[in-house]
Amino acid sequence: MSSQNPIWALISTFGLMSLFAVGGAAAAVPEMHRIAVDVHHWMTDKQFADAYAIAQLSPGPNVLIVTLIGYAVAGIPGALAATLAMCLPTALLAYYVSRLLNRPSQSRWPALIQAALVPLSIGLMAASALILAQSTDRTIAALLLTATVALIASVSRVNPLWLLLAGGLLGFAGIV
Amino acid sequence: MSTDSAPAAQEPDQEPDQGPDHPAIHAPPPGLLALFLAFARMSLAGFGGVLVFARHAIVDRHRWMTADEFNETFALCHFLPGPNIVNLSMVFGSRLRGIAGGVAAFTGLLLPPTLIMTVLAIIYARFGDVEVLRRILAGISCAAVGLLIAVVFRMMTPLLKRMDVVVLILMLGVFTAIGVFRWPLQAVLVIAIPLSIAVTYVMRRKVAV
Numbered sequence: 001m002s003s004q005n006p007i008w009a010l011i012s013t014f015g016l017m018s019l020f021a022v023g024g025a026a027a028a029v030p031e032m033h034r035i036a037v038d039v040h041h042w043m044t045d046k047q048f049a050d051a052y053a054i055a056q057l058s059p060g061p062n063v064l065i066v067t068l069i070g071y072a073v074a075g076i077p078g079a080l081a082a083t084l085a086m087c088l089p090t091a092l093l094a095y096y097v098s099r100l101l102n103r104p105s106q107s108r109w110p111a112l113i114q115a116a117l118v119p120l121s122i123g124l125m126a127a128s129a130l131i132l133a134q135s136t137d138r139t140i141a142a143l144l145l146t147a148t149v150a151l152i153a154s155v156s157r158v159n160p161l162w163l164l165l166a167g168g169l170l171g172f173a174g175i176v
Numbered sequence: 177m178s179t180d181s182a183p184a185a186q187e188p189d190q191e192p193d194q195g196p197d198h199p200a201i202h203a204p205p206p207g208l209l210a211l212f213l214a215f216a217r218m219s220l221a222g223f224g225g226v227l228v229f230a231r232h233a234i235v236d237r238h239r240w241m242t243a244d245e246f247n248e249t250f251a252l253c254h255f256l257p258g259p260n261i262v263n264l265s266m267v268f269g270s271r272l273r274g275i276a277g278g279v280a281a282f283t284g285l286l287l288p289p290t291l292i293m294t295v296l297a298i299i300y301a302r303f304g305d306v307e308v309l310r311r312i313l314a315g316i317s318c319a320a321v322g323l324l325i326a327v328v329f330r331m332m333t334p335l336l337k338r339m340d341v342v343v344l345i346l347m348l349g350v351f352t353a354i355g356v357f358r359w360p361l362q363a364v365l366v367i368a369i370p371l372s373i374a375v376t377y378v379m380r381r382k383v384a385v
Contacts, residue, residue, distance in 0.1 A: 020362050022369070024260045026324060030354045031361040038358070050304065053317040054296050059220045060289020063259035067290055071297035079294045083286065090258020091266035091282055095275070098252055098267040116376040117255050119347035120368050122331050126347075127355030129324045136317040145315065149322025154329050164319050171315020172308065 006074040007081050009040070014066055014085040021090070022117050025063035027124035030131050032069065042073045045135045052132060057164050063087065142176045203239045205272045208280040214238060215265055215284030226261045226285070240272060262286065342379070346372050 013035055021028035029052065036042045043051065051072075055065035063086060070082025137143040149163045170176050206214065218229040227250075235246050249271070253263035262285060269281030303309055335343055346368065353364045 017361070018258045020365055021257050021259070022255075022365065024254075024258075026327070028361070030358070034358060034360070047304070049317045050300065050310075050313045053313050053320050054300065055293070056320040056323070057316055058289065058292055058296060059222055060292065061219065061222070061226050061259055061261050061285065063262065064286075064289055064293045067293040068297045068300070071294060071301070076294060079297060080290070083290050087259060087262045087282070087286060090256065091262050091278075094253055094256045094258065094263035095266050095270050095278055097256060098249070098271070101252060112376055112380065113255055113373060116372040117369070118331075119335060119343045120350050120365070120372055122328060122335070123347040123350030124354060124361075125324065125328045125331070126351045129321060129328055130351070130355040131358075132317070132321045132324065136314065136321055142314070142318045145318040146322040146325070149319045150325035150329070151322075153323050153326030160323050163323060164316050167315040167317075167319025167322075168312045169315065171311040171313065171318075174311060176311075176315045176318055 007077060010070050010073055010078055010082045011085040013040075014070075014082050015089050018086045018090045019093070022121055022124070024121070025061065025065070026128055027121050028063075029065075029128035030124070032065065033131055036069050036072075040073075042069060047072065049132060049135045053164075057161075057168075139176065145170060145176050202241075205277075206238065206240060208273060208276055211269050211273060211277055211280040212284035215269075215281045216288050219285045219289050230261060230264065234268065241268070340379075342375050346375065 017028060017031055017035070021031075033048055037045055037048050048069075051065050051068040054068060055062055058064070064083065066082040066086045067079045070078040070080070072078075074081070133143075133146060137146050145167060149167065152158060153160065153163060167176070214233055215230075218233045219226055221229045231246055231250075234240050235243050241249070249267055250260070250264055253260050253267055256263055262282065265281040265285040266278040268278075270278030273280070332347075335347065350364060350368055353359045353368075354361065
């Protein structure tokens with residue numbers, strides 16, 4: 001299916017992925033990387049890291065990295081198809097589940113399931129960080145920048161945008 | 177709230193629960209255009225994540241929900257699959273104005289940034305090989321990974337404090353399977369989700385007994 005129509009490949013790939021993306025967009029990054037780089041060869045490692053950086057730097061939900069992947073595969077129709085496939089099915093699912101769960105009697109299982117998903121979603125996000133670090137942090141300076149940003153963002157409440165801009169400036173200066 | 181009629185119609189029913197010390201809890205339910213514009217605005221303000229801005233707009237600024245209602249709605253969206261904030265827009269909009277409200281909020285959240293992202297994709301496809309742009313993006317990538325690591329640490333802190341060994345092993349297992357071995361997400365989660373639910377269930381029973 002993927003070799004014939006790229007739009008259909010995008011829709012089926014991201015539609016299916018979104019239904020398994022527990023823990024949000026950041027947790028789905030490893031799977032996006034595996035599909036887009038390793039399985040379909042839609043982008044290179046470097047292009048994927050760039051797409052992640054652009055998605056972080058732009059306004060809007062970070063899940064919109066799929067817009068960039070879709071564009072790389074099939075232009076503007078690909079961008080729209082990937083975005084809708086990633087966002088619409090789970091949004092409709094959420095709509096129906098929220099209507100179901102709002103019966104007052106069923107209050108115990110949502111809390112239990114949510115608690116059970118917490119360690120899984122953190123593990124997924126940590127995996128995202130590792131995979132992205134492997135493609136971006138190829139030099140000592142780059143590794144240091146990542147570590148410094150991680151430290152600053154962990155201990156302070158500085159606006160993340162400033163740290164991204166600082167990274168861009170260091171890159172512009174040719175330091176990383 | 178029951179499930180059968182339009183959620184917007186039940187909104188006033190929740191008022192009496194809040195007690196008299198919360199004056200003017202709910203503004204009247206917004207129109208579809210207002211929903212669309214509100215979500216478009218919080219989306220465009222949300223560099224590096226929309227949640228903070230969404231809460232501010234919905235609870236503090238427009239008073240469409242109380243803080244508790246917002247937390248419950250977000251918790252629901254957090255344990256469902258898919259992008260949390262996108263799910264939130266659909267659930268929230270539909271609670272205020274039925275399915276049309278959900279679509280209005282969903283569209284408002286996604287349409288403007290998708291257009292911006294498409295323009296950026298075009299620019300990247302044309303100029304992505306320019307050396308200066310590559311260097312800038314490389315620097316931003318490093319910082320972005322650092323931010324992700326920081327978020328992971330912040331989320332991990334409560335787990336580490338509780339020193340819940342089984343939970344930590346589950347977390348480490350998922351990390352290793354996906355991050356190191358690069359196994360497919362579906363295969364890992366099909367095993368990990370039931371396992372984790374079972375473990376959580378058993379541990380809670382132990383605590384209760």
